[in-house]
Amino acid sequence: MFKLIPRENVSPVLSLLGPLFSIGFTMFVGGILFYFLGVDPFAAIKMIFWDPLMSETFSTYSIPQIFIKGAPLILIALGLSVGFKANVWNIGAEGQYIMGAIFGASFALSLYPLESFFIFPTMVLMGILGGSLWSMIPALLKVKFNVNEILVSLMLVYVAEQLLALASLGFLRNPDGAGFPGSRNLSLYSSASNSELIMGTGIHLGVLLSLLMVVFFYVLLFRHSLGFKIKLLGNSPKASGFSGDNPNKLIFLCLTLSGSLAGLAGIMEVAGPAGQINIDFNVGYGFTAIIVAFLGRLNPIGIFFAGIVMALTYVGGELTQFMLNLPAAAIQVFQGMLLFFLLSFDLFVHYKIKLKGKK
């Protein structure tokens, strides 16, 4: 029928327009979906993208909430983007996020009720360590035995979820919790609490770090030779080898870096907004961050905006659910469409379609 031919010159403008296009198209198709669900599409789209930012009733609360919800997405997506640039596919950030939380929380809770200044920073480091150790498993298997890192990292998410259940029911279970699952609440343990930095907003250290990391990754990717090496590995592994880089070292670095960031996001979340280790602690940030990374064009600044847009769809999506009775699944479809349309737009940016005539 038809054939895809790579374009010789890919328009940089079109490539940048992709995310905007996909947001617009998602609004359009999402609106049609909402219409068929019996909800006024204009009211719903307005409530997702506008009301959390502008409505008098909600905005004072929801603007900081967007940054809080966006922080783990941005942190994880930044780490993932480095790997994705180098063609290293860490799909298991969700597991590394969980392990970061378990490592950090275990450390802090093992010292409970000791109050000391060193607990919080060490706990954060333990969180980073937890995430990076978990990502080292696919990294080592990839480097030593050339095992596919996509499969290993993804499967390890399910292992991490089981460990999370084990921790909530077993070794981290709150001894004063009447036998119910779940650890002590870290927000009630002042030495380990990732408490709010600005009173009444809920903005915590993780939000600040997510902004700092955007700058750090920008410098790393665009102003440092390492960024060049990573891109070279992704574009042409052979050239990377000829230039004297050790691809294995770079692969290892990319995976552990993304694991560390996911672990950092995990410990920030468990000590802050979530408060405790529990069976349902993870809510899919590690997977959603993949969408955020691509929506942000694997560019740190793009990822920042993509994270904010994605957080907006969560916070605004919740409003539409109880204000307009939209089912939760409709919002998930809406979020999924963002990536779907982005990828399809990219296809047309990078390829020409040639129709084959009948003979």
Place this chain on the structure above:
Amino acid sequence: MKRVIKFLSASFIFAVMVLNANLAISADYKVGFIYIGPPGDHGWNYQHDVGRKAVDEAFGGKVETVFQENVPESADAERVMTQMALAGADMIFATSFGYMDPVINVAKKFPKVKFEHATGYKTADNVSTYSARFYEGRSVVGHIAGKMTKSNTIGYVASFPIPEVVRGINSAYLAAKKANPNVEFKVIWIFTWYDPAKEADAAKTLISQGADVILQHVDSSAIMTVAEEAGVYAFGQASDMSAFGPNAHLTAIINGWAPYYVEKVKQGMAGTWKGGEQTFDGIGAGMVIIGDLNDKIPASVKKEAMAIRDGIAAGTLHSFTGPINKQDGSPWLKAGETADVGTLLGMNFYVEGIEGDIPK
């Protein structure tokens, strides 16, 4: 160019003004519900939604209810409840155990909003809790199970080793043992409330171990489907599940939240609602309902089951009446003594006769 900018900024300001009409729920009294799963689960969430609809009907247009499904037991719950309170909710029902700390946090920020939290144990000036004595229903189904089993092996698919679930196993076991002294219980813990695949696997394992009656303390209808295929019996959990196994479904323990929800909303509107209360109601108050009995149950057993139900409702019968020993043989209740609420709420031991250990 200047003109274009002027036009754009003017239209932006105009848009802000038009779009910023104040958002709020409009009825006199607004009640929010948050659910851990979808109301279409035919189990736990479904019954809470039945209760919500009862509130809608009871007050006509004076009360408006809103709900949100699939709210994770994490920071998200806190945000959802805050947004509901900001939208003008006067009362919020948080219908899962894991919402406990979020409820307490949000309640602090909105002292005028009344919070009702299901199955938790933390209260505040504007937070009350409610839970049902499901174990009373387990006495009825335990009796039926003891009478209906031919292999004398009863399977039990359990979720988490928390007091509520342990209490249910003990209650069902005591009733089954009384009905049939040869009965044996096999318990499988699956560490989830809702996972149809895991629930079905557990049921299949129990059936292959000889169980011909399956009890469940998990939420989906998967076990009923498996039981129907295998030709064994099972009981509906939270809702009537006979549609999933017309032959297998002996009866169901149905959660009846509607009277409680209507009453609490009425109190809230009248200003008589009180925080810090801990409601723990059972068959008598209509919070636990025994569903229709399958005709496969012999008439004599039906009669005995109804006698147990009515005795518990009237308060003449208690699921935990001594003499009862703990699993290790140490005495728990003396002859004629009944269990106190404190022990029931913190129950972390099996009664004598149940094999195996509670996972730690």
